[in-house]
Amino acid sequence: MGELxxxxxxxxxANQDITAELAFKLGKAGAHYLTDGKEAKVLIGKDTRVSGDMLEAALVAGITSLGFDVIKVGVVPTPVVAYLTRKLDVAAGVMISASHNPACDNGIKFFDQDGFKLSDQDEDEIEDVFFNQLDELPVLAGDKVGMAKSVDGYVKEYIDYIQTTVDNSFAGLKIVVDTANGAACEVSPQVLSQLGAKVVLLNDTPTGTNINVESGSTHPEVVQEAVVERGADLGIAHDGDADRVIAVDEKGQLVDGDYILAICSRQLIKEGKLADNKVVATKYSNLGLHQSLEEVDGEVVVTKNGDRYVLAKMQEKGYNLGGEKSGHIIFLDYNTTGDGLLTALQLIDVVQKTGQPLSKLRQQMEELPQLLVNVEVESKAWEANKKIQEAITEVEKTLEGEGRIFVRASGTEPVIRIMVEGQNKNQLEELANDVAEVVKKELN
Structure with a gap:
């Protein structure tokens, strides 16, 4: 990761860290690099944040100033931008969103012409243009600049396509959908309704400032209550840009990303459709996921935290399913990035295929207790500290075969995070506190 x-x-x-000036320059730098300086088009989408219009205008100005045309698809989920970027004749896609962050934040993420998020190397190249080459880019004559065009119809292509990824009608199902007042407000209920489900909508009236506010995947208790109250078969909750989903069974129990991976991968193994019988997950995924896959001769391949690293491992090894506990799941057979609606459809399709309620399918995985302890420190040099490493090794020996310990430094705070997982919650608390005491003593 670089400076940007x-x-x-x-x-x-928004307008503090992510300013219109920054978006203008980033639009120029990103477009110049991703189009390789050749005549091309760039697609832009956004979520429902009030700052989206400002940043979109600045990005468009930067991109068109270099002579490139822009297709604006308006408010759409991030996975729609990824899908349309690879399907249309464009050189790159841009999504304006801060995902599950509060409305005051915003962000800009790029997709290459194949619909994939950029690699670390690509982002470094764009940063080099941003910081060192902008003054060298050509200044075009007035009639040589690009044009921007708003288009609504392309979203229908995604809506039509995504329905082809499931085998069954959803008729007879009542589904609660919380769109977090975000980008999925129209697309998600429309697709589910067209597949035959009766949809109960929550938080589907965006104001520009209420995205993710006490709603969506970061507040699944809203859907949990609604599913039970309305007697629904299940519920789903998106985040602001709908690249994630958290599900809820008919009893109001959470079905997070680990459960979704377990349910869908076991079904794919049964059908002979899970590549090499392996699914990619991060270090934060519960050991219960590993145990669930082992029961059906499957395996979890572990990578470091972040959907980009999950995707990189999938591409490297040819795997077709991976994701995170947060509900950011990648079905690479169907889309190139995490897609909350696609994930929901695959999960619901398993419900329909098996004829089992989601609560029954949820029992395919037993979640092991986890405990997270945060230790404030003056130094983050835990990896080179002999006493800390010895304390960690002792815990690993204690938990061997029945649990694990995971230690890392926070990327945003002066904190060391200690996560332990295993069968006995009381034991986990004791072990985590033992390591925490050593960390506290050694790094302060």
Missing amino acids: FGTDGVRGE
């Missing part, structure tokens, strides 16, 4: 790009694009407080 973080784990998922460029993100920060």
Whole structure:
């Protein structure tokens, strides 16, 4: 990660960190690099944040100033931008969104012409243009600049396509949908209704400032209550840009990304459709997922945290399913990025194929207890500290075969995070506190 790009694009407080000036320059730098300076078009989408219009206008100005045309598809989920970028004759896609962050934040993320998020190397190249080459880019004569065109009809292509990814009608199902007052407000209920489901909509009236506010995948308790109250078969909750989904069974129990991966991968193994019988997940996924896959001769391939690293491992090894506990799931047979609606459809299709309620399917995985302890420190040099490493090794020996310990430094705070997982919650608390005491003593 460089000065601009973080784990998922460029993100920060709108008009403070992410200003119109920055968006203008980033639009120029990104378009110049991703089009390779050749005549091309760039597609732009956004979520429902009030700052989206401002940043869109600045991006358009930067891109068109270099002579490139822009297709504006308006408010759409991030996975729609990814899908349309690879389907249309465009050189790149741009999504304006800060995902599950509050409305005061916004962000800009790029997709290449194949609909994939950029690699670390690509982002470094764009940063080099941004910081070192903007003054060298050509200044075009007035009639040589690009044009911007708003288009609504392209979204229908995604809506039509995504319905072909499931085998069954959803007729007879009542589904609660929380769109977090975000980008999925129209697309998600429309697709589910067209597949035959009766949809109960929550938080589908965006104001520009209410995105993710006590709603969506970061507040699944809203859907949990609604599913039980309305007697629904299940519920789904998106985040602001709908690249994630958290589900709820008919009893109001959470079905997070780990459960979704377990349910869908086991079904794919049964059908002979899971590549190499392996699914990619991060270190934060519960050990229960590993145990669930082992029961059916499957395997979890572990990568570091972040959907970009999940995708990189999938592409490297040819795997077709991976994701995170947060509900950011990638079905690479159907789309190139996490897609909350696509994930929901695949999960619901398993319900229809098996004839089992989601609560029954949820039992395919037993979640092991996890405990997270945060230790404030003056130094983050835990990896080179002998006593800390010895304490971690002792815990690993204690939990061997029945649990694990995962330690990392926060990327945003002066904190060391200690996560332990295993069968006995009381034991986990004791072990985590033992390591925490050593960390506290050694790094302060």
